[in-house]
Amino acid sequence: MTSKQFTSVWLREPRKATSPGRSRAEIVKAAIELLDEEGRDGLSMRKLGAKLSAGATSLYWYVANKDELLELAYDEIWGEMRLPDHEEVGWREAASVLAYSMRHTMLRHPWTADLIGRLPALGPNALQMSDQMRKMFEKAGFTGLDVDFANAALTAYVFGMTIPEIAWNTSASGQEYDADKMREAVAKAAAQFPDLLARMDMQRYEDPQTLRAMAFDFGLVSMLDGLERRLAT
Template structure:
C-alpha cells in the first residue's frame, strides 16, 4: 500500500492488533508494513518512529472506555463503570502495562478519560487536589489488579511465539509446588480448588473497588 493511500488511523489500528498478539516487543515497522501491504518507509512517513507509534496506539485504546453521563448516573456507579472499563481495556491490550513503564503516554484519548474521571470525583464532592487523589487511588488499584492477568497473558503469548508453549503447564506446576511449601499459600490453594464461583479476577476487582469507594465515601462524610 503506497504511503499516500495509508492513513495514520490505519497504521495505529494495525499496530494495536499486532501488539495484541505479539506484545510490544513484537512491534516492528517491517512487520507492520507487511500487515498493511506497504513498505516500512511508508509507515515511518506517517508516524516518524516506533516510539511515537507506541504512544499513538496507547492513546487510541483509551477511547474504548465508556464515559457515563454524570448528570444522570450516581458518582459511585460512574466510578465503578469507568474502573471496570479501564480493567477490561488493559486485559484486551496487555502490552499497555509495559508501555507505561517505557513511554510517557499522552494524547486526546487519555486526556478525555482523565478529564471525565476527575468529573466523577468532583460530582462526589471532592474538590481541588482531593479529586485528583481520589481518582488516582482508584486508577492505581485497577492497574495493579489488571497487572497480574496482563502479565500472565504476556508471558504465555511470548512462549507461544517462541514455540515453547509446551512449557506453560510445567511452569505452572513448578510455581504450585513452590507455593505448597508454605502453609498459608497451601491453605488458600486448597480453597481455590473448591469450585467457588466467587474466586475469579472480576470478583477481586469488585471487592477491592467497592472497599476503596466505601473509604472515599466515609472520607466525604467526615468533618473537615
C-alpha cells in the same frame, strides 16, 4: 549535564496521507492488531510495513519512531474505555463502570501494561477521559488536590490489580498447569505455615479467573467505600 528533550507525537500536527487508501488511522489500526497478536516486542516498522503491503520507510512519514507509533496506539485504547454520565448514574456507579471497563480493556490489549508510566498519555482520548474523571470526582464533592488524589487512587487500583494478572497470563500463555500438581506444590511450599495453608481453598486454583474477578470486585468496593467515607468526614 544536559537535560533530555521531551518529545511526543501529540506535539506536532499529523501529516496527511501520501497515497490513496493509506492514512495514519489505518496505520494505527494495523499496529494495534499486530500488538494484540505478538505483543510490544513483536511490533516493528518492518512487520507493520509488511502487514500494510508498504515499505517500512514510508511509515516514517507519519511517525518518527516506534515510540510515537506506540503513543498513537495507546491513545486509541483509552478511547475504548467507558465512563457513563455521572450526572445520571452518580459518581460511585460511574467510577465502578469505568474501573471494570479499564480492566477489561487492558486484558484485551495486554501490551498496554508495558506502556503505563513509560509513555505520556497526551492524546485526545486519554485527556478527555482524564477530564471526565476530574469532573466526576468534583461532582462527588472532592475539592482541591483531593480531586487528583481520588483520580489517582482509582487508576492505581485498576493498574495494580490488572498488571500482575496480565503478567501471569502472558507468562502462562499456551501452557495449562496440572491442577493436582499445582495443589501439591502449593501445599508443599506452605507446609511450615499451617494457618496460612488452612486459609487456602486449593480448588480455587482450577478457576483462577473467577477468583481474580472476585478479588477485583472486593477491592474496588472497599476502595470506593474509603473515598465515600472521606467525603462524609
